[in-house]
Amino acid sequence: MNLYLVRNLDGMPVWVAFESDQMRLYTYVQNTGKFHLNAGLYEDFYFDHTMTYEPLDQQAAEGAILSGVGRRDERSFVHIIERYRRDPNALSPETVFGHAF
Numbered sequence: 001m002n003l004y005l006v007r008n009l010d011g012m013p014v015w016v017a018f019e020s021d022q023m024r025l026y027t028y029v030q031n032t033g034k035f036h037l038n039a040g041l042y043e044d045f046y047f048d049h050t051m052t053y054e055p056l057d058q059q060a061a062e063g064a065i066l067s068g069v070g071r072r073d074e075r076s077f078v079h080i081i082e083r084y085r086r087d088p089n090a091l092s093p094e095t096v097f098g099h100a101f
Contacts, residue, residue: 001096003061005069006041007052013069016061017041017053018096026091030071031081034090058097065093 002019006027015027018035025042026035044051056064074081084090 001058003056003058004053005056005060005064007054009050011052013064014051015041016056016064016069017045018061018091019045026096028065028070028093029081029084030065030068031074032084032087032090034084034087034092035096036084036087036090062097 004015004017004019005013006015006017008014015038017038018026018028020026023046025038025045027038027041028035041051045053072081
């Protein structure tokens with residue numbers, strides 16, 4: 001399991017990301033409490049390299065999630081949040097971490 005703290009260009013933490021065995025990148029979205037496939041982050045991770053990806057162990061990833069990393073403003077991201085809420089392929093933290101969160 002590969003976990004990352006993703007920082008934007010300003011160095012601010014924006015996501016906790018999980019790289020699956022199939023090389024797919026999922027990001028934890030606080031608003032849903034789940035990991036969602038993030039195609040844009042995939043492009044950045046493998047090709048563009050504009051964000052910073054700090055490897056995390058499981059404990060540090062859980063701590064970042066508990067601190068609020070991955071929360072999106074419900075008013076600014078209304079369509080994206082609704083799409084995430086309807087995502088039938090979202091991964092629960094239990095699936096990623098192997099235990100209830």
